[in-house]
Amino acid sequence: RPVEYEVLVMVSRIVETVAALGPKIPEEERKIIGPWLHDLVKKAQKSKWLSRQDNKQYLVDYIIALWSVTNGDRIAVEQLARNYKHAIHDMRDDGSIVQESVRGGSSLQYQATATQLLVKQAALIKNVTGEDIADYKAENKRSLANAVNFLVQGNKNPKSYTKMYGRQCAASWGSIEKPDMNWRKWALKPTLEYVNYEHKSFGIKYTASQISGGSEYATTGNIKCMYTE
Numbered sequence: 212r213p214v215e216y217e218v219l220v221m222v223s224r225i226v227e228t229v230a231a232l233g234p235k236i237p238e239e240e241r242k243i244i245g246p247w248l249h250d251l252v253k254k255a256q257k258s259k260w261l262s263r264q265d266n267k268q269y270l271v272d273y274i275i276a277l278w279s280v281t282n283g284d285r286i287a288v289e290q291l292a293r294n295y296k297h298a299i300h301d302m303r304d305d306g307s308i309v310q311e312s313v314r315g316g317s318s319l320q321y322q323a324t325a326t327q328l329l330v331k332q333a334a335l336i337k338n339v340t341g342e343d344i345a346d347y348k349a350e351n352k353r354s355l356a357n358a359v360n361f362l363v364q365g366n367k368n369p370k371s372y373t374k375m376y377g378r379q380c381a382a383s384w385g386s387i388e389k390p391d392m393n394w395r396k397w398a399l400k401p402t403l404e405y406v407n408y409e410h411k412s413f414g415i416k417y418t419a420s421q422i423s424g425g426s427e428y429a430t431t432g433n434i435k436c437m438y439t440e
Contacts, residue, residue, distance in 0.1 A: 213258030216267055220430055222251050223274050227432060230281040252278045263294070264301045264310040266325035273332050280339055288339050295332050300349040306357030312376040316385030319365045319373055323398035326358045327431050330402050334409070334438035345410055356413040359406055362399055363417045366392075400426040405434035 279287035311321035385391030
């Protein structure tokens with residue numbers, strides 16, 4: 212049975228915290244935390260979902276790579292880069308993620324969840340290798356910029372962008388006629404904070420400040436803080 216999404220989010224946040232604190236963690240504590248966290252990461256790695264085009268798979272790929280880097284192994288980042296490129300190739304030309312964009316009233320939420328994870332993957336890869344993989348284009352047509360722009364347009368026109376690919380889905384929030392929009396504060400705002408700062412070349416003329424309310428980092432994390440400051 213795959214690890215539940217909520218648990219994966221918690222594991223990712225713990226890995227990020229350990230990675231950030233690094234040598235500041237006393238050795239006797241590292242001896243306890245390390246094996247315990249390694250076991251959780253391995254359980255996540257064994258989890259399988261419907262396809263590789265799943266936000267939970269994107270999250271697991273990120274967790275594995277970050278945990279490996281934290282332990283001095285950069286080979287996993289090479290695999291992350293391959294998986295990231297697969298994700299870009301799997302997208303439609305308009306930046307929509309096929310498996311996630313069909314989920315009824317939650318279509319935009321799942322699209323946003325998957326996209327912000329691709330943003331975090333790109334940020335991690337750039338932080339470790341110096342390569343700005345966010346510029347990678349599949350078939351010279353689509354890139355991460357298209358996925359982010361799809362979210363921006365979905366925020367502006369939620370009903371029409373949900374109806375574009377959304378199908379009736381019992382396990383969703385909201386409806387195709389009235390989509391759920393909670394994702395803006397914990398997925399879109401943190402994504403825009405990072406992209407507006409780090410990727411002006413994307414040409415996203417929409418800022419985080421244009422979305423009402425404060426950013427919520429419990430799910431996504433403050434990407435700008437984590438990977439630029």
